Amino acid sequence: MTVLTVENLTVAFGPAVAVRGISLHAERGTVTGILGANGAGKTTTLLGIHGRVRRSSGRILLDGQDVTGHDTAALVRAGVALCPENRRLFPAMTIEDNLLLGADGHGRREQRRRLAGTYERFGWVAERRAEPAGRLSGGQQQTVAIARALMSRPRLVLLDEPSSGLSPVAVEEVGDLLETITLDGTAVLLVEQNVHLVRRLCRTAWVLAHGEVAAGGPVADLVRTGAVSDAYLGRSAASRE
Numbered sequence: 543m544t545v546l547t548v549e550n551l552t553v554a555f556g557p558a559v560a561v562r563g564i565s566l567h568a569e570r571g572t573v574t575g576i577l578g579a580n581g582a583g584k585t586t587t588l589l590g591i592h593g594r595v596r597r598s599s600g601r602i603l604l605d606g607q608d609v610t611g612h613d614t615a616a617l618v619r620a621g622v623a624l625c626p627e628n629r630r631l632f633p634a635m636t637i638e639d640n641l642l643l644g645a646d647g648h649g650r651r652e653q654r655r656r657l658a659g660t661y662e663r664f665g666w667v668a669e670r671r672a673e674p675a676g677r678l679s680g681g682q683q684q685t686v687a688i689a690r691a692l693m694s695r696p697r698l699v700l701l702d703e704p705s706s707g708l709s710p711v712a713v714e715e716v717g718d719l720l721e722t723i724t725l726d727g728t729a730v731l732l733v734e735q736n737v738h739l740v741r742r743l744c745r746t747a748w749v750l751a752h753g754e755v756a757a758g759g760p761v762a763d764l765v766r767t768g769a770v771s772d773a774y775l776g777r778s779a780a781s782r783e
């Protein structure tokens with residue numbers, strides 16, 4: 543079942559068009575990848591979906607319902623969480639206070655209930671809840687950033703480069719976590735440069751190049767046909783032939 547449908551998304555920063563005519567979709571209970579070289583438009587696509595940058599055009603559907611006019615706060619209430627690039631935890635705040643930001647706007651009792659669920663799931667986070675988030679390793683911070691996104695009980699998580707700056711072991715641990723969060727039907731739209739992680743987690747992916755969708759489909763096919771390497775090498779399919 544399709545959770546997210548994006549039709550013809552265009553975002554410009556002044557005269558510069560960052561993404562043009564992006565159409566893609568993501569399915570319930572799966573991790574869908576967005577791949578592409580630096581500057582291809584991956585982050586802008588996520589921010590455009592989440593209403594954090596102004597769209598010049600584009601329709602956003604959530605479970606078939608048109609949410610194009612929703613601002614970011616309304617999208618969060620509708621079940622779309624963003625886990626941003628570089629994790630964006632507040633390093634001086636405690637881990638618990640960072641987590642609580644994910645359940646902002648809910649009553650204290652509901653926030654406590656959600657925190658308890660998070661601590662049950664991540665035992666080490668419970669033990670370290672009173673520590674400043676900045677004291678954690680990169681991998682631990684990524685886990686807390688994902689846990690914070692989950693505090694909003696999303697049906698869709700927009701996840702921007704969770705592997706960035708992490709050791710190979712930490713990347714695998716993030717992969718383990720992402721495998722578990724789709725089990726209850728949650729969808730993940732994953733921006734990643736780490737092709738290994740995308741191959742591990744995603745059945746389907748979209749490849750962006752120069753702000754447009756260059757290819758989309760089963761990850762195995764995208765790798766086999768060279769669509770992924772083309773995107774990273776800035777090569778067009780025609781120039782390879």
Ligand SMILES: Nc1ncnc2c1ncn2[C@@H]1O[C@H](COP(=O)(O)OP(=O)(O)OP(=O)(O)O)[C@@H](O)[C@H]1O
Pocket residue numbers: 555558559560578579580581582583584585586587
């Ligand atoms: N706030 C902004 N103002 C002006 N231009 C921007 C802004 N944000 C992004 N861009 C430009 O839009 C294009 C797409 O950037 P974007 O960050 O979406 O790419 P990306 O694929 O996520 O790259 P990376 O992997 O390096 O994060 C780039 O040319 C970038 O310079």
